[in-house]
Every structure is written in C-alpha cells, then in structure tokens.
Amino acid sequence: NAGVTQTPKFRILKIGQSMTLQCAQDMNHNYMYWYRQDPGMGLKLIYYSVGAGITDKGEVPNGYNVSRSTTEDFPLRLELAAPSQTSVYFCASSYSGTGTLQVQHFGDGTRLSIL
C-alpha cells in the first residue's frame, strides 16, 4: 500500500552542493511529475514524464534535471544548489487516459533548505 514514496523527507544543503531527490511509485502509473511549492503558493511543475525514457520541461525547470529509466522511479537532480531552490518538493504519478485515471497521487514531499 505504499503509493508514491519520496526520500529524504528533510534536507539542508549548502550553496553549490548537489543532491538527488528520490521518487518511486508502485501503482504502475506511466505519468510522473515533479512540483515545487513555495510558502503561500500553489504547485509549480518542474519536469514531468509520460513514460520510461521520456521527459519534458514544466514551468520552472532551470537548475534541475531528471531521468526516467524505469516506470517506477523518477529522480530529480539539483546540480548547484541555490537559495532560490529552498522549497517543498512533491512527486506525483497518474495513469494516462480519461476519467479519474488523470487524478494525481502525491508523495508526502521533501522539505529542502539551501543555506
């Protein structure tokens, strides 16, 4: 009954460091998404993937990279951490298709601070 699992839950980075946020889903969803949520704001799409081997940029992709080598995993990489990347990061997944297949299932988020 895991759903979407994100690790780590919290992380503090120094400016210039790099790290990878992990996301895994066990629902066999083909679509996966990465969002960031700044205080008092909605969700901004960073990158998304419609299937293994396929990724595309969202609204705010600068400073991030992704890969999708398997259906289950969709890691998000920060190469040179900057204070502007301090945020809460959510990973989500869904099926393609019509009806409630489009509903996204979210992980619990990673709270990232860059100091």
Next chain:
Amino acid sequence: EDKVVQSPLSLVVHEGDTVTLNCSYEVTNFRSLLWYKQEKKAPTFLFMLTSSGIEKKSGRLSSILDKKELFSILNITATQTGDSAIYLCAAYNTNAGKSTFGDGTTLTVKP
C-alpha cells in the same frame, strides 16, 4: 501558456459558515478540472469535473464547472475546523498530459 487563477487567495470564516472558492482557467486541449485539498502534507483528491453544469457532491462539499465561461466553483456548507486547508484547483491539458495548478485558496475556519 496554460493558466489557472484562484480566488480568494485566503479566507477566514467561523464554523457553520458557507464558503465559495473560485477557479478560472485558460488551458489548451482542456480535458478536466480537478480540485484537491492540502492539509499538512500532500494534496488529496476531491473532485474531477469534465462536463458543464453537472454538480459533483460529497457530503458538505460540492463543485460545478462552466466550460463556456471557463471557471469552476467549490462550495463548502456548514464549515468545520477540519475544513481548514489549502484548496487547489488544477486544469488538465490532455495533449500535454499535465495539469496546471492555481496558487490555491487558504481557508481558515475558526471555532
């Protein structure tokens, strides 16, 4: 560029009040409008609307979509403190396979 605007951005009411949250959208290849509730952690799904004029209802919450005027509303009657949350709406672009989210409405219900 797809765009979703929610209003108001924040709202403070007392228990028992009725609230209406608004969501307007401009999305190419629009398929559906989704409402989510976010408490401490991850957003959770409330409603999905695809057809105009058909109300979706779940307990004290209801929602309706107007595809001609490009907006949706979420109503909550007899509010309770447990309704305090951020309510997010998202419009789904079927060709791109992604949703655009609004900035959310933060609802605070006081006892």
